[in-house]
Amino acid sequence: MTDADEGVSDGPAGAVVTADASVSSAELGAVREALVSWYERDHRSFPWRETDDPYAILVSEVMSQQTQIDRVVSAWESFLDRWPTVDDLAAAERSDVVAFWSTHALGYNNRATYLHEAATQIVDAYDGVFPKTPDELQSLMGVGPYTANAVASFAFNNGNAVVDTNVKRVLYRAFDVTDGAYEPTAGALMPDDDSRTWNNAIMELGGVACGKKPRCDEAGCPWREWCQAYQTGDFTAPDVPTQPSFEGSRRQFRGRIVRLLGDHDEMELDALGHRIRVDYTPDGEYGREWLRDLLSDLAEDGLVQIETRDDGVTARLR
Numbered sequence: 001m002t003d004a005d006e007g008v009s010d011g012p013a014g015a016v017v018t019a020d021a022s023v024s025s026a027e028l029g030a031v032r033e034a035l036v037s038w039y040e041r042d043h044r045s046f047p048w049r050e051t052d053d054p055y056a057i058l059v060s061e062v063m064s065q066q067t068q069i070d071r072v073v074s075a076w077e078s079f080l081d082r083w084p085t086v087d088d089l090a091a092a093e094r095s096d097v098v099a100f101w102s103t104h105a106l107g108y109n110n111r112a113t114y115l116h117e118a119a120t121q122i123v124d125a126y127d128g129v130f131p132k133t134p135d136e137l138q139s140l141m142g143v144g145p146y147t148a149n150a151v152a153s154f155a156f157n158n159g160n161a162v163v164d165t166n167v168k169r170v171l172y173r174a175f176d177v178t179d180g181a182y183e184p185t186a187g188a189l190m191p192d193d194d195s196r197t198w199n200n201a202i203m204e205l206g207g208v209a210c211g212k213k214p215r216c217d218e219a220g221c222p223w224r225e226w227c228q229a230y231q232t233g234d235f236t237a238p239d240v241p242t243q244p245s246f247e248g249s250r251r252q253f254r255g256r257i258v259r260l261l262g263d264h265d266e267m268e269l270d271a272l273g274h275r276i277r278v279d280y281t282p283d284g285e286y287g288r289e290w291l292r293d294l295l296s297d298l299a300e301d302g303l304v305q306i307e308t309r310d311d312g313v314t315a316r317l318r
């Protein structure tokens, strides 16, 4: 497939730019750095994120396919207590593995069968040593492209960019990426040799910030300054066909203003603007004029009082 087919093109030094140039080569480093720093500052803690054991990671991935993540934690711990290594699992009775799956309500039992079969393959065909590439991992029973890539990334730091529903939602909203361009754009965004951290980070972004109902400011999304959706207020996505209520709308910004003014006696116009949106620029599209307009609405509704003084404009709750 050509670059043009994919809606991306190679930029200098291997940087890739989406079709509408919403990620320029120059910005690529900053986009990467922002996401990795955000992830490393804070993220949800799952026990499989603390290990690079491919067996433990494979078990977590297979369990997560059908089960709420919070419930997976205890099942995963019990499973590894019972069968701590791939050799232990391969030596187990298949009926015991299936019974475990049922007892812990982990979804389709054939996943337990496949997992047991994959363990047997690793012991018999690979001498108990896990394959390390996504392609080889896909030869294991029940291991599809997504799972193979996840294990290669999280166990061996050797994967490609993960593209799942969450990642598609993020790329669509942030950089206007659409069908045909997800894989190449996700791959171009990922720094070389860093699939472990990067894939965890972008999946975390889709999980805690850019969910169906996005939490851009609440979660401190590191991509706000580049994000198309954040700038336009259109938060639809492939799996969110209609605009999620509230977030991004004019109503949302009115709510932010009222909340902020509730915490302050009064605020100067630009200080308020910078606090309610990361892309506020006094003379820009989302600047003083835009903010004055919102404040006028709030004033007409009797919520806010605007005062124009020699040293500028301030707002306070009425």
Ligand code: SF4
Residues within 6 Å of the ligand: 170, 173, 174, 209, 210, 211, 214, 215, 216, 221, 222, 223, 224, 227, 228, 229, 230, 235
């Ligand atoms: S700013 Fe909001 S919509 Fe954009 S990527 Fe971040 S969480 Fe998603």
